[in-house]
Amino acid sequence: MAPPASDPTVYQAHHDAFAAEGLPTSPAGWVERAQKVAGILAPDAAARNIEQKVPHAEVSLLKSSGLTKILGDPKYGGGGQTWEVAFRAIRELATGDGSVGMLLGYHLQWSSLTRVIGTEEQKERWEKTILETNSFVGAAVNPRDNDSRITPNGEGLVFNGFKNFTTGGALSDLIVLEGVHMETNDHIFTIVPTKQPGFQFAYNWHNMGMRLTESGSCKIEEIPFEWKDALGFDVEAKKPIKELLESPYETLLGPIFQLVFSNFYNGIARGALQTAKGYTTTTTRPWPFTHNPQKSALDEHYILAKYGRYLASIRAADALCDVAGKEISDLFHGYAGNKLDLTARQRGEVAESVTACKITSSHMALEVTGGVFEVTGARSTSEKYSFDRFWKDIRVHTLHDPLAYKENELGRYYLTNEIPTPSWYT
Numbered sequence: 001m002a003p004p005a006s007d008p009t010v011y012q013a014h015h016d017a018f019a020a021e022g023l024p025t026s027p028a029g030w031v032e033r034a035q036k037v038a039g040i041l042a043p044d045a046a047a048r049n050i051e052q053k054v055p056h057a058e059v060s061l062l063k064s065s066g067l068t069k070i071l072g073d074p075k076y077g078g079g080g081q082t083w084e085v086a087f088r089a090i091r092e093l094a095t096g097d098g099s100v101g102m103l104l105g106y107h108l109q110w111s112s113l114t115r116v117i118g119t120e121e122q123k124e125r126w127e128k129t130i131l132e133t134n135s136f137v138g139a140a141v142n143p144r145d146n147d148s149r150i151t152p153n154g155e156g157l158v159f160n161g162f163k164n165f166t167t168g169g170a171l172s173d174l175i176v177l178e179g180v181h182m183e184t185n186d187h188i189f190t191i192v193p194t195k196q197p198g199f200q201f202a203y204n205w206h207n208m209g210m211r212l213t214e215s216g217s218c219k220i221e222e223i224p225f226e227w228k229d230a231l232g233f234d235v236e237a238k239k240p241i242k243e244l245l246e247s248p249y250e251t252l253l254g255p256i257f258q259l260v261f262s263n264f265y266n267g268i269a270r271g272a273l274q275t276a277k278g279y280t281t282t283t284t285r286p287w288p289f290t291h292n293p294q295k296s297a298l299d300e301h302y303i304l305a306k307y308g309r310y311l312a313s314i315r316a317a318d319a320l321c322d323v324a325g326k327e328i329s330d331l332f333h334g335y336a337g338n339k340l341d342l343t344a345r346q347r348g349e350v351a352e353s354v355t356a357c358k359i360t361s362s363h364m365a366l367e368v369t370g371g372v373f374e375v376t377g378a379r380s381t382s383e384k385y386s387f388d389r390f391w392k393d394i395r396v397h398t399l400h401d402p403l404a405y406k407e408n409e410l411g412r413y414y415l416t417n418e419i420p421t422p423s424w425y426t
Helices: 008-021 027-051 056-065 083-096 098-111 113-117 120-132 253-280 301-334 344-371 388-397 403-416
Strands: 137-140 149-153 156-163 174-181 187-193 199-201 218-225
Touching: 008 056, 027 056, 027 083, 027 098, 027 388, 056 098, 083 098, 083 253, 083 301, 098 113, 098 137, 098 253, 098 388, 113 120, 113 187, 156 174, 174 218, 187 218, 253 301, 253 344, 253 388, 301 344, 344 388, 344 403
Parallel strands: 137 174, 149 174
Antiparallel strands: 149 156, 156 218, 174 187, 199 218
């Protein structure tokens, strides 16, 4: 049985306002829309973090705001924006609520899957379906759980297996699955409706951070799909289309995912600093036991210096992510019509730009979210403020894949000019 969930009607006034406004029409408008949603979410983020209700209301807000459609084709009702704009939107949203920023990032990633490995027919069909139904897309895809099995089922196929992590899956309308065909050893991705008996979500995401992402486990039993929905496969031959699934373009979602992470790390860090600013300017007291006592915390040298350091670090990480965001966005959209022309070197170079972002953003966000207590003071550790949620969010997600391997990879690239071998995490 699912635990208590948040009620989408709590945002009804905002749903109505967004419906009246329609979708933004410019990159700046989309960033402003993300800022507006972040502003809606921020005031009660601490309370939601403590309650940890299944965030159906928050996903409904993403849908009504149009942010779930930001990358979509305008002919099907999408926003027609690039990943460069989407990264900025994810970052802005995460300043208000890190979990919701993460959910948007994962949705945009998985809803882009057919653009990368699907046939033209699959891309058009799924893009139309996702946008016209305003579906939220989750996934039960975790490369460290490799027990998802695909077997024949009459003229079609069927999935069985288990996944420890399924971010957004329990909240989704459509869910991405990946597994191994037991007779051919081919890996197959597909998209299926989530609301069917074969999905048994455990609702066991009780981790200390990213508490509203519903990233818990799921048992998958007898989930059917047709060969026409095996992404990148020849339906008649029942084999992968080699040109589609063995090109560097097919591996672009790996670094895109890593840059999604970096951007919501930056957003969470900025949200922590903004929240700390509100507390420092109203509540923090100056330290009296010093040779030079100040009348206000805003005159304390160490407080001013810390805020300056943290703000500079966030701005530097943002700038680095903006550069990498443009680079990978240009490849993703620029080669969409000629995927086979993208070279391994081009893909590898941009992957290392993203790796630099991941390293920088991870270290920055851990420092900022842990350090804000030094500028707010002992009373700010009260549970009612929930200031620890920022650090917990960052600490949990930066363990997604070991940062040391990212640093090693970038060092090898710098010293030997070796580009990384594409993987689930690179």
